[in-house]
Amino acid sequence: MLLTSLTVAAPARANEVPTPLEDNRRITLGYIEIAYELGGLLDPNLQPGGSSNVRPNWFVFAPHASQTGGQGMLGTALARRVINAARGNPSLSILQALDRVGLFGTARLTLENLTLELVLMGLPLDAAASLASLTTAMHWEALADPRTFTATASRFAWLYWSAPGFLPLDKAEAVVITLERTLHEGNLAIFTDIGGSARIYLDWRRELTGPVTPERVLTEFVLQGAVPQEAQLAYAYAVAHANDTPRPYEIESLFPGMHWKSLLVAAFALYEEARLAPTPAARDALIAMGNNYVAWREQHDMAQPVFTPAVAHADEVSRSALMQVITPLLRTYFGTLEWNYADYAYNQPDPDGSILTSPPTEYNWATFWDRWTGILYAFDQAYGVPSALWAMPEPLVDPTEG
Numbered sequence: 538m539l540l541t542s543l544t545v546a547a548p549a550r551a552n553e554v555p556t557p558l559e560d561n562r563r564i565t566l567g568y569i570e571i572a573y574e575l576g577g578l579l580d581p582n583l584q585p586g587g588s589s590n591v592r593p594n595w596f597v598f599a600p601h602a603s604q605t606g607g608q609g610m611l612g613t614a615l616a617r618r619v620i621n622a623a624r625g626n627p628s629l630s631i632l633q634a635l636d637r638v639g640l641f642g643t644a645r646l647t648l649e650n651l652t653l654e655l656v657l658m659g660l661p662l663d664a665a666a667s668l669a670s671l672t673t674a675m676h677w678e679a680l681a682d683p684r685t686f687t688a689t690a691s692r693f694a695w696l697y698w699s700a701p702g703f704l705p706l707d708k709a710e711a712v713v714i715t716l717e718r719t720l721h722e723g724n725l726a727i728f729t730d731i732g733g734s735a736r737i738y739l740d741w742r743r744e745l746t747g748p749v750t751p752e753r754v755l756t757e758f759v760l761q762g763a764v765p766q767e768a769q770l771a772y773a774y775a776v777a778h779a780n781d782t783p784r785p786y787e788i789e790s791l792f793p794g795m796h797w798k799s800l801l802v803a804a805f806a807l808y809e810e811a812r813l814a815p816t817p818a819a820r821d822a823l824i825a826m827g828n829n830y831v832a833w834r835e836q837h838d839m840a841q842p843v844f845t846p847a848v849a850h851a852d853e854v855s856r857s858a859l860m861q862v863i864t865p866l867l868r869t870y871f872g873t874l875e876w877n878y879a880d881y882a883y884n885q886p887d888p889d890g891s892i893l894t895s896p897p898t899e900y901n902w903a904t905f906w907d908r909w910t911g912i913l914y915a916f917d918q919a920y921g922v923p924s925a926l927w928a929m930p931e932p933l934v935d936p937t938e939g
Contacts, residue, residue, distance in 0.1 A: 556935065557610045557613075557717055557720070557721035557724075558607060558610050558611070558614065558933055558934070558935040559935075560721065560724065560725060561603060561604075561606060561607035561610060561721075561724055561932070561933060562607070562932035562933060562934070564603050564724055564725070564728040564732070565600050565603040565604055565607065565930060565932045565933075566932055567728060567732055568596060568599040568600040568603055568728070568732060569600045569929050571596045571599075571732060571735045571736065571739070572593075572594075572596040572597045572599065572600060572929075573585050573586075574739055575594055575596050575735065575739065575808065576589060576591070576593070576594060576596070576597060578808065578809075578812055579591050579592075579594060579808065579811060579812055579820070579824065587927065588924045588927035588928075589923065589924065589927060590923050590924050591817075591820070591821075591824075591923060592820070592821035592824045592825065592920055592923055593824075593919060593920075593923050593926045593927075594808060594824055594827065594828060595731075595804070595827070595828045595831040595832060595835075596732075596735060597926045597927070598828075598871065598915075598916075598919070598926065599727075599731075599732070600929055600930055601869055601870060601871045601872065601926065601929075601930055602869060603724060603728070604869075604870070604930035604932075604933065605867075605868070605869040605870075606720045606721075606723065606724045607724075607932070607933040608674035608675070608933065609671075609674060609675065609716065609720045609863075610717055610720050610721065610933075611673075611674045611933060611935070612670060612671045612672065612673050612674040612675065612716075613671065613713050613714075613716050613717040613720075614935050615638050615639070615670045615673055615674075616667040616668065616670040616671050616709075616713045617667075617710070617713055618637060618638070619634060619637045619638060619663060619666050619667040619670055620663065620667045620706050620709055620710050620713065622637045623637075623663035623667075623706055624706060627662070627663055628662050628663050628666065630662075631649060631652050631653060631656070631662065631666065632649075634652065634662055634663050634665075634666035635648055635649060635652065635666055637666075638666070638670050638673065644673060644677055647672075647677045647678075647680055648666075648669050648670065648672070648673060648677070650680075650686070651669040651672065651680065651686070651689070651690060651693075652665045652666045652669040653665075654686070654687075654690040655668060655669060655690055655693060655694060655697075658690060658691070658694040659694070660694060660697055660705070661705040663705070663706060663709070664697060664705045664706060664708065664709035667706075667709045667710075667713065668693045668696075668697060668709055668712060668713075669693075671712075671713065671716060671863070672689075672863070672866055675863060675866035675867065675868060676865075676866045676867065676868035676877045676878075676879060677866060679865045679866050679877070679878075679879040679897060680865075680866070682879075682895045682897075684893065684894055684895035684898065685865050685879070685895045685897055685898055688865075688894070688895065688898040689862060689865065689866070689898070692858070692861065692862040693712075693862055695858070696712050696854045696855070696858060696859060696862065697709060697712060699854055699855070699858075700712055700854045701851065701852055701853075701854075711852055711853060711854055712854050712859065714852060714853060715850075715853040715854050715855075715856060715859050716859055716863070718850070718853070719843060719844065719856050719859070719860070722843045723839070723840050723843040723844070726839045726840070726842075726843060727835050727839045727840065730834075730839050731801065731831060731834065731835055731839070734760055734798070734801050735805075737760065738758060738760070738805050741758055741759075745757075749809055750809065750813075751772065751806040751807070751809045751810045751813075752806075754802065754805050754806040754809055755768055755769050755772060755802065755803075755806050758802060758805065760798050760801060760802050761798065762796055762797070762798035762799075763796060763798035763799045763801065763802045764795075764796050764799050765799075765802075767792070767795045767796060767799035767803075768799040768800075768802035768803045768806065769803075770792065770795075771792055771795065771799060771800055771803035771830065772803040772806045772807060772810075774791065774792075775803065775807055775823070775826040775827070775830070776807070776810065776823070776826075778826075779819075779822035779823050779825070779826045780822050784825055784826065784829060785826070785829065786829055786833075786909070786913055788800070788829070788830065788833040788837070789833075789837065797834050797837075797838045798834075800830040800831070800833060800834050801830070801831065801834055803827075803830055804827040804828075804830040804831045805827075807823050807824070807826055807827035807830070808823075808824065808827050810823050811823035811824045811827070821920070825916070825920065828916060829913075829916075832909075832912055832913075832916075833909075836905065836908055836909055836912065837905060837909075840908070841905050843856075844856055844857060844860055844902070844903035845857055845903055856903060857901065857903040857904075860901060860902045860903035861900075861901040861902070861903065863902070864878055864897065864898075864900050864901055864902045864907070865878060865879050865882070865895070865897030865898055865900075866878075866879075867902060869915070870930070871915070871918075871919050871925060871926045872925040872926045872927060872928035872929070872930075873922075873925040873928050874918065874919055874922055874925040874926070876914075876915040876918055876919075878897060878900070878902070878911055879897040881911050881914045881915070882895075882896040882897040882899070882900055883896055883897070884914075887899075888900070
């Protein structure tokens with residue numbers, strides 16, 4: 538199996554731990570494989586490398602989300618390149634510092650402006666350039682709103698001054714390390730848990746004798762930690778409420794105390810129910826409920842502890858504060874469809890009602906409900922153009938390697 542080989546593949550450099558971007562490549566490829574295998578169950582006409590107009594399941598979203606995390610890691614690689622080049626050879630100008638990033642065009646101008654603003658706030662030149670470089674792979678266009686630009690610069694400056702370390706480059710590197718670790722740990726945790734569960738499910742399904750039904754999934758499929766009675770309860774609720782408006786999304790209040798893995802079993806049963814649905818509308822409603830269950834598991838139980846760890850690392854800045862800085866700049870390309878957090882925020886009621894602050898800066902991706910409602914908004918956008926998501930991303934390669 539391709540996924541198995543990807544999961545256990547050795548890093549490109551013998552006897553070395555994979556880099557975050559190498560892990561990201563493996564994870565993105567693994568998600569693509571699962572997306573096509575599970576997508577083929579929901580749409581028998583789907584071929585590997587092809588496209589479908591059937592509502593995408595969670596695993597069709599996953600490669601694009603993984604790619605977004607990888608792009609953030611690219612930003613950290615560029616920021617570290619600035620820092621490493623500056624050790625022993627400090628830049629004499631903003632232009633010299635940014636030449637080390639290797640970015641040109643309109644994005645370069647935004648990077649220059651942000652670097653200059655950070656310098657004016659007291660940051661040393663190379664430290665400012667490295668922090669500004671973190672935005673290079675993000676939705677830097679959001680900084681066109683001067684309120685967002687000012688808030689972003691101020692928050693970056695606060696993170697710098699709060700960072701551990703005495704030397705300026707050490708303080709900047711602490712911010713870079715924090716972002717890279719947060720993205721990497723989240724990527725690994727979600728893929729190991731949900732991607733691993735999907736692989737177990739698909740392997741179980743392939744070896745099953747006789748027709749696969751939702752009932753068999755709920756009673757025969759074993760996922761460590763899942764409780765069959767809980768999975769059956771979640772499944773029955775989803776079937777009964779699949780056509781509710783809005784679609785049920787406050788999962789914890791619906792099933793207090795339910796084990797996380799039970800939701801995954803229920804989701805797999807819902808995908809099987811969708812496969813057998815009598816109409817496309819019924820099928821799509823069931824897929825969406827399954828997606829909400831998987832996404833809740835992903836965000837509530839796997840991502841949240843990464844964004845707000847119980848014990849902070851001594852060499853990091855606040856992960857929550859850092860995620861607040863980059864929230865307005867978040868962007869994911871779901872194939873040919875772009876979603877960015879700024880557009881989502883501008884389409885919501887203004888949280889503080891003040892024209893002095895931009896709505897995107899009033900949210901924090903590390904706050905579960907800010908993240909969860911943004912993801913549901915992205916789902917609804919994507920459901921309108923399901924074929925867009927099948928333009929799968931090319932896994933990223935670290936340009937600073939080799």
